[in-house]
Amino acid sequence: MCLAIPGKIVEMDPQNAHLAVVDVVGVRRKVDLGLLQDEPPVPGDWVLIHVGFAMGKISEAEAVDQMQTLTMLGEAEAAMQEVRGYGLENAEQDESAQRWKQ
Amino acid sequence: MKFIDEFRAPELIAKAGKEIRRLAEPNRHYRIMEVCGGHTHAIYRFGLKDLLPSNVELIHGPGCPVCVLPMGRIDDGLSLAAQQDFIFAAFGDMMRVPGTHGSPLEYKARGMDVRIVYSPADALKLARSNPEKHVMFFAIGFETTAPSTALTLMRAKAEGLRNFSVFCNHVTIIPAIRAILDSPDMRLDGFVGPGHVSTVIGCRPYDWIAKDEGKPVVVSGFEPLDILQSIVMLLRQLRKGEAKVENQYKRVVPWEGNRAALRAMAEVFELRPISNGAAWGSSRNPRSKFARAMRSGTLSSASRFLVCGLPTPKRHNAARC
Numbered sequence: 525m526c527l528a529i530p531g532k533i534v535e536m537d538p539q540n541a542h543l544a545v546v547d548v549v550g551v552r553r554k555v556d557l558g559l560l561q562d563e564p565p566v567p568g569d570w571v572l573i574h575v576g577f578a579m580g581k582i583s584e585a586e587a588v589d590q591m592q593t594l595t596m597l598g599e600a601e602a603a604m605q606e607v608r609g610y611g612l613e614n615a616e617q618d619e620s621a622q623r624w625k626q
Numbered sequence: 627m628k629f630i631d632e633f634r635a636p637e638l639i640a641k642a643g644k645e646i647r648r649l650a651e652p653n654r655h656y657r658i659m660e661v662c663g664g665h666t667h668a669i670y671r672f673g674l675k676d677l678l679p680s681n682v683e684l685i686h687g688p689g690c691p692v693c694v695l696p697m698g699r700i701d702d703g704l705s706l707a708a709q710q711d712f713i714f715a716a717f718g719d720m721m722r723v724p725g726t727h728g729s730p731l732e733y734k735a736r737g738m739d740v741r742i743v744y745s746p747a748d749a750l751k752l753a754r755s756n757p758e759k760h761v762m763f764f765a766i767g768f769e770t771t772a773p774s775t776a777l778t779l780m781r782a783k784a785e786g787l788r789n790f791s792v793f794c795n796h797v798t799i800i801p802a803i804r805a806i807l808d809s810p811d812m813r814l815d816g817f818v819g820p821g822h823v824s825t826v827i828g829c830r831p832y833d834w835i836a837k838d839e840g841k842p843v844v845v846s847g848f849e850p851l852d853i854l855q856s857i858v859m860l861l862r863q864l865r866k867g868e869a870k871v872e873n874q875y876k877r878v879v880p881w882e883g884n885r886a887a888l889r890a891m892a893e894v895f896e897l898r899p900i901s902n903g904a905a906w907g908s909s910r911n912p913r914s915k916f917a918r919a920m921r922s923g924t925l926s927s928a929s930r931f932l933v934c935g936l937p938t939p940k941r942h943n944a945a946r947c
Contacts, residue, residue, distance in 0.1 A: 525691075525717060525719060525766075525767055525770065525771055526662070526663060526664055526690070526691070526767070526768065526770050526771075526822060526823075527664050527822060527848070528770070528822045528825070528878075556745075556747055556774070556777070558777045558781075558886075558890075559773050559774070559777060559884060559886050559887045559890065560884075560886065561886045562884075562885055562886045572822070572825065572878065574770045574771055574774065574822070575717070575744065575745045575746060575767075575770075575771050575774050576744060576745025576746070576747050576748065576774065577745070577747070577773070577774040577777065579770070579773070579822075579825055579826065579884060579887065580825045580878065580880070580884060582877070582878055583877070586877050586878060589849070589877075590878075592849075593847075593848045593849050596668075596671070596672070596849070596850075597664075597667060597668055597671055597848065598671065599667075605718075606744045607744075609718075609742070609743070609744030609745075609748075610744050610745055610747075610748065611745075611748060611751075
């Protein structure tokens, strides 16, 4: 929630202009780009994500650093759980989320 | 991208520690507050205090939006959601935080429809797919999450969704710092400014701390080296008798912040001070009373149940973060 999660924009959602598929260490989820409307990112760009919304554009090097920081802080698992939860209406009961938790 | 479980640049960390010891004047005691809970977490996790001389003291700031939430807010949110055909949606961080009659998870066990969401956008999705129910999103967080709640409310309004509301508990960082500085028994020399909050608000909102209060602010990243470098930058200013706002985290924080996020917050929220006696910050300073500033949603069609500024009788004390 407070610490940002880095991800790479893979593709824009053809159905919804403000959504894009973002890759976070191999996990792909849709993220909202609406808060970056002043300088819209394109596929290949790296962004920092909070609660399912891209909040800032960053370099690839910074994305790697940020993931490392999350790991060093012991927050990487919680971050990945958050990312896996995006788009799930009840993540707690979702089978894939449960599997991942185990 | 891969995870690396190592301290990066140990030689630079040693160098920064040495520079801090050189800059700290031996006959002076420095009290530096790190505002963000993420920094506090990093300071403990990496044992950064051990690298500092005894006269450079780090004071922990208001930090965590869950910890500063008064118990009364949880009570109010849960009693609203206890109505028939309501869904109570909140981030996982909230689920075990107790209200007077239990946590959201305990309410769930008693039959309330309580859902964990990881994004306010997913709470909105719940409202779309459950048109016969009313979804109440219990929103928490500083400026890292508030713009997302704002944009979600704007989307709900644009879609004309009537079964979605936000119970707004967002807090904003500047009044918190103001309250810290207004506290008569809190003496501080400078601030390590929050990193990701500043991605949104930029560095300008801290200007008054330097200009009017004469205290330096350095917006900092979260790695051990970032935090130590920020302390070096603060001590350099203090040694020269300067007070300005500097940005150590330039690689992520633009000086002007994220204007689109600021616009969304300005359009949807208004600042509302509430005074509930909640004591933030150091336990060594139990008498400090803070006027918490709360932003409340104003999109009436999308947010029907904005209950801001209700009396909040107790502050929960079970948050462990």
